[in-house]
């Protein structure tokens with residue numbers, strides 16, 4: 001018999017798209033896990049994904065996977081607008097939920113998800129994988145140790161270009177499309193991790209013809225006069241670098257900063273570089289953390305806490321208010 005720390009976690013995946021495929025490739029790197037089931041809106045798509053990724057079960061509906069009593073944990077990788085619906089479905093069936101970012105479309109939905117996790121006493125975590133990557137944890141540790149002295153500013157951008165296609169979930173406003181929720185969330189998460197919640201948010205955006213934001217410029221101001229200048233865009237490639245400046249030095253997280261394997265600190269005329277190795281495609285770290293919490297019977301992560309998810313969605317809501325971006 002397995003020790004409790006070696007209990008096999010049987011996973012289900014909802015939303016067999018691009019990111020789900022990466023997750024499925026990384027899962028075997030995490031000991032004592034199994035990709036057990038996959039669900040799609042379409043039985044053939046579910047079966048094709050199950051064959052490709054060695055899942056035992058393929059369901060042509062999300063509800064059917066939620067009802068399978070063999071599933072311990074579900075990775076929700078649908079478009080943003082469906083995160084809340086499928087998370088609530090899984091939590092109500094007692095399945096632990098690792099839900100892709102953003103956790104939901106707005107703060108009210110996030111509150112309902114947290115409430116459901118508490119009522120059902122089931123683990124819920126936002127899959128903000130950056131929080132678990134070695135470079136990010138080490139950079140945050142350096143800042144906590146005061147490597148830069150007081151932090152005064154952050155600059156971070158995340159941009160890539162894909163031709164506009166209103167049907168694709170990246171642009172489709174009904175599905176939560178646009179740059180802010182998809183990639184703007186990463187510079188916001190960095191600023192939140194380093195400086196906490198701002199006193200003031202200012203933002204501007206450009207829009208596609210369907211009303212989804214094509215780019216978003218964000219300016220966060222803090223009570224100690226620190227500031228964060230952040231940018232997301234689907235219109236062009238950007239350097240995707242993060243530069244954090246303190247009174248005693250500068251920490252640069254190299255591209256792409258949210259999934260990087262290095263950062264450098266420039267201080268007193270010298271530059272020191274720190275290098276890291278991400279396991280698998282980078283998802284191994286968050287999956288391992290999540291599986292351990294599940295084995296320990298926890299309902300909340302001490303790393304990606306409910307409060308951090310609340311603050312993160314609060315920032316996204318705050319920026320949306322400034323740029324006048326409303327979803328149905």
Ligand SMILES: NC(=O)c1ccc[n+]([C@@H]2O[C@H](COP(=O)([O-])OP(=O)(O)OC[C@H]3O[C@@H](n4cnc5c(N)ncnc54)[C@H](OP(=O)(O)O)[C@@H]3O)[C@@H](O)[C@H]2O)c1
Pocket residue numbers: 014015016017018019020039040041042045046077078079080082100101102127129169175181182
């Ligand atoms: N952590 C990361 O690095 C990262 C990277 C990319 C994306 N993400 C997140 O992961 C989520 C999915 O992104 P993705 O790029 O993997 O998307 P994707 O390739 O479009 O896949 C989404 C999947 O959701 C399913 N789905 C269910 N209902 C749907 C609906 N009404 N419309 C469209 N699809 C629907 C689709 O499967 P069926 O039609 O077969 O049901 C589809 O395969 C997003 O929330 C995104 O923020 C995270």
